[in-house]
Amino acid sequence: xxxxxxxxxxxxxxxxxxxxxxxxxxxxxxxxxxxxxxxxxxxxxxxxxxxxxxxxxxxxxxxxxxxxxxxxxxxxxxxxxxxxxxxxxxxxxxxxxxxxxxxxxxxxxxxxxxxxxxxxxxxxxxxxxxxxxxxxxxxxxxxxxxxxxxxxxxxxxxxxxxxxxxxxxxxxxxxxxxxxxxxxxxxxxxxxxxxxxxxxxxxxxxxxxxxxxxxxxxxxxxxxxxxxxxxxxxxxxxxxxxxxxxxxxxxxxxxxxx
Numbered sequence: 001x002x003x004x005x006x007x008x009x010x011x012x013x014x015x016x017x018x019x020x021x022x023x024x025x026x027x028x029x030x031x032x033x034x035x036x037x038x039x040x041x042x043x044x045x046x047x048x049x050x051x052x053x054x055x056x057x058x059x060x061x062x063x064x065x066x067x068x069x070x071x072x073x074x075x076x077x078x079x080x081x082x083x084x085x086x087x088x089x090x091x092x093x094x095x096x097x098x099x100x101x102x103x104x105x106x107x108x109x110x111x112x113x114x115x116x117x118x119x120x121x122x123x124x125x126x127x128x129x130x131x132x133x134x135x136x137x138x139x140x141x142x143x144x145x146x147x148x149x150x151x152x153x154x155x156x157x158x159x160x161x162x163x164x165x166x167x168x169x170x171x172x173x174x175x176x177x178x179x180x181x182x183x184x185x186x187x188x189x190x191x192x193x194x195x196x197x198x199x200x201x202x203x204x205x206x207x208x209x210x211x212x213x214x215x216x217x218x219x220x221x222x223x224x225x226x227x228x229x230x231x232x233x234x235x236x237x238x239x240x241x242x243x244x245x246x247x248x249x250x251x252x253x254x255x256x257x258x
Contacts, residue, residue: 009062017060017077017159019050024081025150030092031134031143033085053151060159073159080157083172084150087250090179091243095133095236097183099126105187105194106225107218125229129186132233136240145244149251156252168254175250178243186239190228197224 026032026042033042064070103123122130137143201217 006062009064010059012065013060013063013159014057015050015054016065017073018054018057018154019046020074020077021081021153021159022046022049022053022150024078025085025146026081028082028085029088029146031137032146033089049147049151053154057154058158077159080153081150083254084146084153084251087172087175087247088146088149090176091240091247092130092133092137094179094182094243095129095186095240096122096126097180098186099123099129101183101187102126102129102190102225102229105191107221108225128229129236132236133240136237137244140241140244142244145248149248153251153254157254171250171253175246178246182239182243186232186235189235190225190232193228194221194225197221 023042023046026046031037032045063073065074100123103125106125108124197220198217201220
């Protein structure tokens with residue numbers, strides 16, 4: 001029984017290349033890429049998913065990781081995994097955009113707190129949306145959907161010379177635009193309601209110039225915004241489901257356009 005160097009490279013690549021793609025996904029995908037998730041946990045997940053997925057894959061081409069071709073293949077697999085993670089990251093950032101718009105409309109643009117996942121200051125309403133969306137995402141088994149997406153990518157984008165072309169990159173950029181479209185759509189009811197409140201205060205200030213509109217307007221605007229948040233929160237789930245479905249469709253189309 002002989003074991004050639006070519007067979008060794010294929011067996012090594014059967015586990016190494018999927019591990020590289022899954023690692024690239026875990027570096028960017030929401031929840032698992034957060035600063036409070038240790039590197040050891042992400043490494044364990046990458047190894048565990050690789051061991052579960054690799055036996056079902058076909059043997060990759062015999063490419064040594066220590067050659068220029070191998071380095072290019074490493075960058076390629078990291079790029080594919082990062083693109084999958086970026087698509088799911090857009091889903092969460094859409095609600096951060098909505099939180100920014102709502103905070104400005106309520107007068108809470110300066111009220112911010114540090115997001116432990118990213119380490120940057122986020123408006124308080126955006127943080128509220130992020131917490132609710134994270135819980136809903138876990139409730140609908142979104143983390144399992146992320147793993148399924150990266151596993152199915154080995155069928156649509158097999159290990160080899162397949163990479164993103166112009167159409168695939170266009171799909172990713174267009175989905176990034178949906179982050180702003182859905183963010184505006186989520187925030188629009190509350191922003192519209194507060195706009196009507198501000199118009200009403202403008203009419204009152206013209207009718208009663210002696211009234212201190214700034215002392216009265218801010219508490220009323222804030223209270224109206226909080227009441228609208230109560231009615232807005234149930235609308236987060238259908239928007240999240242629509243965005244996640246769009247994300248899965250985009251990931252499936254990446255392989256068809258490559």
